[in-house]
Amino acid sequence: xxxxxxxxxxxxxxxxxxxxxxxxxxxxxxxxxxxxxxxxxxxxxxxxxxxxxxxxxxxxxxxxxxxxxxxxxxxxxxxxxxxxxxxxxxxxxxxxxxxxxxxxxxxxxxxxxxxxxxxxxxxxxxxxxxxxxxxxxxxxxxxxxxxxxxxxxxxxxxxxxxxxxxxxxxxxxxxxxxxxxxxxxxxxxxxxxxxxxxxxxxxxxxxxxxxxxxxxxxxxxxxxxxxxxxxxxxxxxxxxxxxxxxxxxxxxxxxxxxxxxxxxxxxxxxxxxxxxxxxxxxxxxxxxxxxxxxxxxxxxxxxxxxxxxxxxxxxxxxxxxxxxxxxxxxxxxxxxxxxxxxxxxxxxxxxxxxxxxxxxxxxxxxxxxxxxxxxxxxxxxxxxxxxxxxxxxxxxxxxxxxxxxxxxxxxxxxxxxxxxxxxxxxxxxxxxxxxxxxxxxxxxxxxxxxxxxxxxxxxxxxxxxxxxxxxxxxxxxxxxxxxxxxxxxxxxxxxx
Amino acid sequence: xxxxxxxxxxxxxxxxxxxxxxxxxxxxxxxxxxxxxxxxxxxxxxxxxxxxxxxxxxxxxxxxxxxxxxxxxxxxxxxxxxxxxxxxxxxxxxxxxxxxxxxxxxxxxxxxxxxxxxxxxxxxxxxxxxxxxxxxxxxxxxxxxxxxxxxxxxxxxxxxxxxxxxxxxxxxxxxxxxxxxxxxxxxxxxxxxxxxxxxxxxxxxxx
Numbered sequence: 001x002x003x004x005x006x007x008x009x010x011x012x013x014x015x016x017x018x019x020x021x022x023x024x025x026x027x028x029x030x031x032x033x034x035x036x037x038x039x040x041x042x043x044x045x046x047x048x049x050x051x052x053x054x055x056x057x058x059x060x061x062x063x064x065x066x067x068x069x070x071x072x073x074x075x076x077x078x079x080x081x082x083x084x085x086x087x088x089x090x091x092x093x094x095x096x097x098x099x100x101x102x103x104x105x106x107x108x109x110x111x112x113x114x115x116x117x118x119x120x121x122x123x124x125x126x127x128x129x130x131x132x133x134x135x136x137x138x139x140x141x142x143x144x145x146x147x148x149x150x151x152x153x154x155x156x157x158x159x160x161x162x163x164x165x166x167x168x169x170x171x172x173x174x175x176x177x178x179x180x181x182x183x184x185x186x187x188x189x190x191x192x193x194x195x196x197x198x199x200x201x202x203x204x205x206x207x208x209x210x211x212x213x214x215x216x217x218x219x220x221x222x223x224x225x226x227x228x229x230x231x232x233x234x235x236x237x238x239x240x241x242x243x244x245x246x247x248x249x250x251x252x253x254x255x256x257x258x259x260x261x262x263x264x265x266x267x268x269x270x271x272x273x274x275x276x277x278x279x280x281x282x283x284x285x286x287x288x289x290x291x292x293x294x295x296x297x298x299x300x301x302x303x304x305x306x307x308x309x310x311x312x313x314x315x316x317x318x319x320x321x322x323x324x325x326x327x328x329x330x331x332x333x334x335x336x337x338x339x340x341x342x343x344x345x346x347x348x349x350x351x352x353x354x355x356x357x358x359x360x361x362x363x364x365x366x367x368x369x370x371x372x373x374x375x376x377x378x379x380x381x382x383x384x385x386x387x388x389x390x391x392x393x394x395x396x397x398x399x400x401x402x403x404x405x406x407x408x409x410x411x412x413x414x415x416x417x418x419x420x421x422x423x424x425x426x427x428x429x430x431x432x433x434x435x436x437x438x439x440x441x442x443x444x445x446x447x448x449x450x451x452x453x454x455x456x457x458x459x460x461x462x463x464x465x466x467x468x469x470x471x472x473x474x475x476x477x478x479x480x481x482x483x484x485x486x487x488x489x490x491x492x493x494x495x496x
Numbered sequence: 497x498x499x500x501x502x503x504x505x506x507x508x509x510x511x512x513x514x515x516x517x518x519x520x521x522x523x524x525x526x527x528x529x530x531x532x533x534x535x536x537x538x539x540x541x542x543x544x545x546x547x548x549x550x551x552x553x554x555x556x557x558x559x560x561x562x563x564x565x566x567x568x569x570x571x572x573x574x575x576x577x578x579x580x581x582x583x584x585x586x587x588x589x590x591x592x593x594x595x596x597x598x599x600x601x602x603x604x605x606x607x608x609x610x611x612x613x614x615x616x617x618x619x620x621x622x623x624x625x626x627x628x629x630x631x632x633x634x635x636x637x638x639x640x641x642x643x644x645x646x647x648x649x650x651x652x653x654x655x656x657x658x659x660x661x662x663x664x665x666x667x668x669x670x671x672x673x674x675x676x677x678x679x680x681x682x683x684x685x686x687x688x689x690x691x692x693x694x695x696x697x698x699x700x701x702x703x
Contacts, residue, residue: 005564006566006567009567010570010571013571021578027585027589028585029585031590032585
């Protein structure tokens with residue numbers, strides 16, 4: 001009997017209070033919803049751009065919001081001026097999420113306002129996020145930094161601001177997917193076209209040459225037209241930058257006119273170190289190519305900080321230039337007369353009876369200043385001396401290497417340099433005390449067959465990578481000397 | 497012989513002074529420390545507690561003879577929780593600003609010891625009129641207590657009273673509006689209340 005009474009009393013109390021709560025809820029629910037809506041409406045006006053005074057339509061139903069913490073989406077009628085999102089962030093008090101509004105000005109693609117509607121996090125801590133100082137920082141921000149969470153947190157509200165950042169990341173990603181069609185800056189195609197037009201301002205058309213140029217460095221080649229007249233050639237090319245991560249480290253455009261002069265250069269993409277590469281990304285660097293004759297690339301000034309990048313660019317441009325001259329124009333490059341240097345004789349172990357320059361009869365190579373044929377007293381060829389050059393850290397390096405008729409190298413001597421190998425001593429891979437012209441690194445190239453040396457793939461010296469160069473980057477002494485050795489194999493006959 | 501029953505007047509004044517929930521009984525400390533940042537929210541919380549405590553004391557006193565004593569506490573809690581829910585709905589509907597400034601602490605009135613304490617200690621043993629008077633007195637004492645704390649915190653901490661600026665910023669004691677400030681002000685006030693009470697007791701002993 002007693003149990004029945006207990007059960008009855010409990011049930012009766014619960015039922016009665018349920019009815020009471022239900023009735024009051026009926027009475028107040030409408031007003032509460034009205035209050036929230038009023039707050040939301042006022043909020044919408046606050047986060048929309050000040051210039052916008054139209055109506056915002058709710059578009060929530062148009063999107064699938066089940067996967068993200070978005071509650072409502074509003075936009076102007078034409079969806080081209082403003083979008084406002086009402087979203088949730090899980091701060092410290094995860095049971096009661098923070099509700100906020102973020103407005104995005106579609107004309108500038110920046111944040112027009114940020115407002116926290118409900119924040120149940122602790123007073124003095126998470127509640128600080130509702131401080132106008134925190135909320136106002138968003139106004140005018142670009143979307144990229146917001147997406148990446150580059151937002152100043154609030155002391156004491158680490159968890160709360162962390163939750164807001166995470167939520168904003170989702171919201172901006174959603175925005176980029178659904179409203180990303182707005183003016184977000186020039187497209188990739190527009191950037192490329194602008195560069196091409198910078199290089200050839202008078203062009204009326206860039207006719208892409210459809211057959212793929214047989215050259216690793218060249219991605220695309222265009223015949224540049226002004227009406228029906230061809231005014232030049234434009235190459236889209238690639239090369240390894242100073243940061244050799246392998247693969248396509250930089251992509252650039254370079255133009256050559258009908259007078260065998262460069263018309264300009266534009267770096268489209270470079271994976272090199274920010275700060276170092278900036279100089280080469282600037283239009284001023286690209287414009288410095290204007291009017292430079294093919295073969296005179298050395299006159300194009302690089303930057304002191306980032307000289308390796310500059311050398312890598314020039315090495316790649318040289319490849320394009322060589323392709324252009326040999327394969328497109330079908331000729332040898334007009335070049336200065338072979339440079340004479342009497343000191344080159346020391347590169348060959350034997351004293352010859354005659355040293356005759358034969359370079360004028362041979363193919364051009366950007367790394368070679370002159371080629372001497374050595375004969376003994378009986379007029380028999382005993383070998384060759386190659387007078388070469390490469391770009392170093394302190395300016396041009398000139399060297400000479402002797403190769404005999406059995407394809408054995410004699411000495412590699414440095415004739416001109418302004419390098420400081422002192423710095424390289426700090427690095428583990430260079431242990432010698434010698435200064436540059438006498439460094440033991442040069443011995444790698446001496447007294448061995450050309451083929452053995454090429455097969456050995458001699459490494460550069462850490463700390464002197466601009467001087468010694470880098471095989472993947474095609475620059476420095478490694479590139480120049482190997483060019484000479486290959487040149488010897490293919491052009492001079494090398495006794496083969 | 498049964499203890500002499502207190503007069504209605506005594507019942508009422510007990511909550512205000514002798515058994516003040518805030519300074520003497522230390523009941524409902526959570527809101528005492530949390531919502532006393534501004535006088536406005538203290539008064540709002542006080543009003544809420546007055547409503548819930550008067551109503552719960554009335555209802556519990558009315559049903560005190562029908563409730564089996566084994567389940568009395570669950571039933572009190574159901575009633576108090578319903579009253580708080582109702583209060584929350586009303587506040588959200590008609591005073592939304594106050595509701596949002598009280599935040600979670602509005603719902604937390606459910607677990608305010610003062611309310612269950614008075615239900616168990618008084619309403620379950622007294623008639624409805626006395627219970628209502630007790631509830632009103634206690635709730636008023638609580639409201640007075642937290643309002644006094646709030647006056648000190650808002651005036652010296654934020655330099656304002658009921659939102660009106662009074663003290664310029666350079667003379668404000670910022671820590672008072674933070675959580676630690678609540679303890680400081682509360683501790684100082686309790687010490688003063690105790691001093692007065694002890695003086696009074698000494699005097700009555702002498703007399």
